[in-house]
Amino acid sequence: MASKEFNPFEMAQAQFDKVADLLNLDSATRELLRDPLREYAFSIPVKMDDGTTKVFRGFRVQHNDARGPAKGGIRFHPHETADTVRALAMWMTWKCAVVNIPLGGGKGGVICDPHHLSAKEQEQICRGWVRQMAKNVGPLNDVPAPDVMTNAQHMLWMLDEYETIHGAKYPGFITGKPVGMGGSLGRTEATGYGVIFVLREALKDMNIKPEETTASVQGFGNVAQYAIELYTQLGGKVIAVASWDQQDQCSYTFKKNDGVNLNQLRNITDKFGGIDKTKAKELGYEVLSGDAWIEQEVDILIPAALENQVRGDNAVKISNKVKIMVEGANGPTTPEADKIIQEKGIFLIPDFLANAGGVTCSYFEQVQSNMNYYWEKDEVLSKLDTKMTSAFRAVSDLAKKKNLYMRDAAYVISINRVAQACKDRGWV
Numbered sequence: 001m002a003s004k005e006f007n008p009f010e011m012a013q014a015q016f017d018k019v020a021d022l023l024n025l026d027s028a029t030r031e032l033l034r035d036p037l038r039e040y041a042f043s044i045p046v047k048m049d050d051g052t053t054k055v056f057r058g059f060r061v062q063h064n065d066a067r068g069p070a071k072g073g074i075r076f077h078p079h080e081t082a083d084t085v086r087a088l089a090m091w092m093t094w095k096c097a098v099v100n101i102p103l104g105g106g107k108g109g110v111i112c113d114p115h116h117l118s119a120k121e122q123e124q125i126c127r128g129w130v131r132q133m134a135k136n137v138g139p140l141n142d143v144p145a146p147d148v149m150t151n152a153q154h155m156l157w158m159l160d161e162y163e164t165i166h167g168a169k170y171p172g173f174i175t176g177k178p179v180g181m182g183g184s185l186g187r188t189e190a191t192g193y194g195v196i197f198v199l200r201e202a203l204k205d206m207n208i209k210p211e212e213t214t215a216s217v218q219g220f221g222n223v224a225q226y227a228i229e230l231y232t233q234l235g236g237k238v239i240a241v242a243s244w245d246q247q248d249q250c251s252y253t254f255k256k257n258d259g260v261n262l263n264q265l266r267n268i269t270d271k272f273g274g275i276d277k278t279k280a281k282e283l284g285y286e287v288l289s290g291d292a293w294i295e296q297e298v299d300i301l302i303p304a305a306l307e308n309q310v311r312g313d314n315a316v317k318i319s320n321k322v323k324i325m326v327e328g329a330n331g332p333t334t335p336e337a338d339k340i341i342q343e344k345g346i347f348l349i350p351d352f353l354a355n356a357g358g359v360t361c362s363y364f365e366q367v368q369s370n371m372n373y374y375w376e377k378d379e380v381l382s383k384l385d386t387k388m389t390s391a392f393r394a395v396s397d398l399a400k401k402k403n404l405y406m407r408d409a410a411y412v413i414s415i416n417r418v419a420q421a422c423k424d425r426g427w428v
């Protein structure tokens, strides 16, 4: 979430600058990559259910498309800003590059709070977003997907509007569609499962058995729930989960020392990933402060909510027991916290590597949509595992070889790939 003190785009640029210096990147490439290629900001008027008209602000940023069409989700959030979208678009460029899929980086958003919008109002926002962007997005130039507080239904409304405008079927325009309507099996699970595929590899390298580990997770939405699902299947135990409480406008941590029960928690969670604290108490969960998730004596931390959640002020509270932090969210960790994590000797699996499972599966969805032939779920997930594992191996090998922090190693691989594509095209 952006605030006066925290600007995600400045953070994304600072991360980039650090590695651009390390690589001695030439000034033209640096200038090209530290800002988006293209940006769109627009208004979406919506007839509200009460008869009034409300105007919502929408965004799309195409950070770089040298390696292929821009790709990235559309977020609905009351605190969305142009700079948040710029940062997220830039991280998408590095994400697609690190897993080596032929796509660039983009991201979109609308300043709105779906908690207070009916389905009809949300449908109009989706259709209005597409009406504003229809000429500048599409299977060949920019392919959206879901992100925070958007889902398969939103994608289908957007697809329908796009196809109505263009007068033909374009299932490759958008990903994260419902299964049976051009969606890929496994896309819902993909981001969370991808987080655990790379965690599994890191544990292997450390000679640690998953079933001997515990974890604490921030967030209980799409990414977090499927990360918990697969981690639990591998034998790991999640002892704490944090989520946002819409009523109290703050977050809480839900703790159970003998392990949270995923299905039980799902049953008391709303569609935005908010856990009902009264029901959680009744089920025997301790309800702690929002920040408590980070202070737990666990082996693994999984921030999977939003950006700016692991900062200097709370990173110092991370227990000495923690061995790995795997970032499910985009941009959860500030540069100040990165220093603390390094000093503590925690092995970090950075966001644009760890959460690349979503976009990798979206790429598979695009391929399937364009062929109009759909794979079995096992095939999707096994291809996803292969991609995530090889991306992890490449980053961790480089980190070891050059003695780099994992975030920097991931940046080295991505920046080199994108810079090379810009060079090959004759842009720089």
Ligand SMILES: NC(=O)C1=CN([C@@H]2O[C@H](COP(=O)(O)OP(=O)(O)OC[C@H]3O[C@@H](n4cnc5c(N)ncnc54)[C@H](O)[C@@H]3O)[C@@H](O)[C@H]2O)C=CC1
Pocket (backbone or CB within 6 Å): 146, 147, 148, 149, 150, 191, 218, 219, 220, 221, 222, 223, 224, 242, 243, 244, 245, 251, 252, 272, 273, 274, 275, 290, 304, 305, 306, 307, 328, 329, 330, 331, 355, 356, 358, 359
């Ligand atoms: N959905 C996807 O496929 C992908 C999502 N991501 C990133 O992962 C993160 C989570 O995304 P989703 O799970 O899709 O979103 P979501 O909307 O499904 O869930 C978000 C979760 O975070 C919680 N949350 C929000 N603010 C919080 C706070 N201050 N403290 C504690 N919990 C808080 C909410 O209660 C909810 O449980 C975001 O950074 C997103 O950009 C990254 C790659 C792909």
Ligand SMILES: O=C(O)CCC(=O)C(=O)O
Pocket (backbone or CB within 6 Å): 071, 072, 073, 074, 095, 143, 144, 145, 146, 147, 175, 176, 330, 355, 356, 358, 359, 360, 362
């Ligand atoms: O699935 C996609 O295309 C993009 C997902 C996304 O927005 C992200 O990885 O942050």
